[in-house]
Amino acid sequence: MGSNVSTEQEWSQAEPKNQAEPKSQAEPRRQAEPKSLAELKSLLELLSLAELKSQAVLKRLAELKSLAELKSLAELKSQAELKSQAVLKRLAELKSLAELKSQAELKSQAVLKRLAELKRLAELKSLAELKSQAELKSQAELKSQAEQEKCQTEKCYDPRDSTLTFVDREDEFDFLCEGFKSRRALMSCGHAVTPMSLTKWCRRLLDEGKSRFTCGQSGCDVEWPYSEVRKMALLTSEEMEYFEETSASNAIKHHFDAKLCPGCSTSVVRKETSNLSVRCAVCTADKGRAYEFCWQCLREWKGPAPRSDRCENDGCCNEPLKTLKNCLDIIFQSVRGVTGCPSIRACPTCGSLLEHDRIKCKNVVCTQCRKEFCFVCLKLSVECLKTSSYYIPCSSGVAPRQTSIPVWKKE
Incomplete structure (x- = not known):
């Protein structure tokens, strides 16, 4: 627009110079001037529109370029993500393979360890079998040797002794099942013995403080004279000395509390x-x-x-009192309803300690004084059985643990 104004001014200034021109020439020129202005104006508008359009085109091109860049970036990002996923997947596969390899190695180690253990067990078993075989062989040899020595040292009856009554039955005093080789002979009570089993039984009686020799079979209280024991046990001179001295000492202690x-x-x-x-x-x-x-x-x-x-x-x-205090309670197999009864009692007559075998009835017979008493109420059987029986609880209940040892008042 600025260019149009300057042109008009120039033309206005030039008019006086041209006043001398003929009128017929000036009019066509004036008619042409507006036409040129309109064209210029139109050109300017077109130019402006072109510029605007160019700017829009440039803007659109920039937008398209930006979209292309964004698309390219998105494609690159997508490719990167896909590549990253592939890498992660590969890493996961490698990790899985590593774990499988580690597990396989551990399993292989476990298998090798187990094989080593089995091999060791087999070796130990083999050694144990060899040792067991050696022990069995050694035991057999020792047993054979012991039997040979036993046959040489064991006291045996003379089969030609007509004063003895020989029987073909078990040795009834071989309580430890030692299998003595001698023939069996009858004692005066009718029970079969061998010299060794009788010697051991009588020595046991003496070691328990007894001064008399009585039969050890259940229900038999026959007392054997020392002369019979000496003969039937085939006592040696050393054994006779021990038997006589110990029997006399036990008798003194028994009768005089000495x-x-x-x-x-x-x-x-x-x-x-x-x-x-x-x-x-x-x-x-x-x-x-x-x-x-x-x-x-x-x-x-x-x-x-x-x-x-x-x-x-x-x-x-006082060891007997200590035993009475600390012994366990007994559970009778045949007597129901009895609880809290000590398993060891002191005989209420002579004070000897007795342990119940938990079977049969509740009454026992003292091996020293031969008195029968109830293990539960500590009364003599003749008193207990007045209100009770052998296999039911006592009417007076369970006697408490004994805190003193009864003293035998011999008649």
């Missing part, structure tokens, strides 16, 4: 059964002072006296 003094080995009789402190007259005279020893631990008395439980010596305790 023990050997630890100071002089003299037999001392206890007068007061409730007092463990006992004075030895021989030691008192020899030492010139009162010498007392403990009836329980058989050491010189220590501490105040009299006492019925223990002296002050270390380790002095």
Whole structure:
């Protein structure tokens, strides 16, 4: 538009110069001037439109370029993602393969370890079998040797002895099933023995403090004279000496409640059964002072006296009372409804400790005094059976654990 204005001014300024021109020439020129302005204006508008269109085209081109770039970027991104997924998938496959390989290695190691263990077990089993075979062979050899020695050292009856009554049956006193080789002969009570089984049984009686030799079969209380035992057991001179001395010592203890003094080995009789402190007259005279020893631990008395439980010596305790206190309860197989009964009792007559075998009835016979009493209520059977029977609970209930040992008052 600025160019049109300047042109008009130029033309206005030029008019005076041309005033001299003829009128007929000026009019056509004036008519042409507006036409040129319109064309210029139209051209300017077209130019402006062209510029606008060019700008729009450029803008569109920029947009298309941007879209192309975005599309390219998207395609690149998609390709990258696909490549990344492929890489991840490959990594997962490699990881899976690594895990499978690791598992296979572990399994292989486990198999090798198991094979090694099985091999070791087979070796140990083989060694154990070899050892067992060697032991069995050794045991067989030892047994054979023992049997040979036994045949050489075992006491046997003379088959030509007409004073003996031989029988062809089991040795009824072979309680440990040792299988003695001698022939069997009858005792006066009618039970079959061998010299070895009879010797062992009688020695057991002496070691338990007995002074008499009685039959050990259930229901048989026959007492054998020492002469019969000596003959039937084929006692040696050493055995006869032991039997006679031990029997006499046990008899003294049994009838007079006597023990050997630890100071002089003299037999001392206890007068007061409730007092463990006992004075030895021989030691008192020899030492010139009162010498007392403990009836329980058989050491010189220590501490105040009299006492019925223990002296002050270390380790002095009443073992039978300790046993009565700590023994387990018994469960009878044939007597129902009895609970809390100790499995070991002191005989209410003589004080000997007895253990019930849990079978049969509740009544037992003391091996020392031969008295029968109830293991549950501790009454003599003749008293217990007045209100009860052998296989039912006692009317007076279960007697408590004993806290003292009864002293046998011999008639």
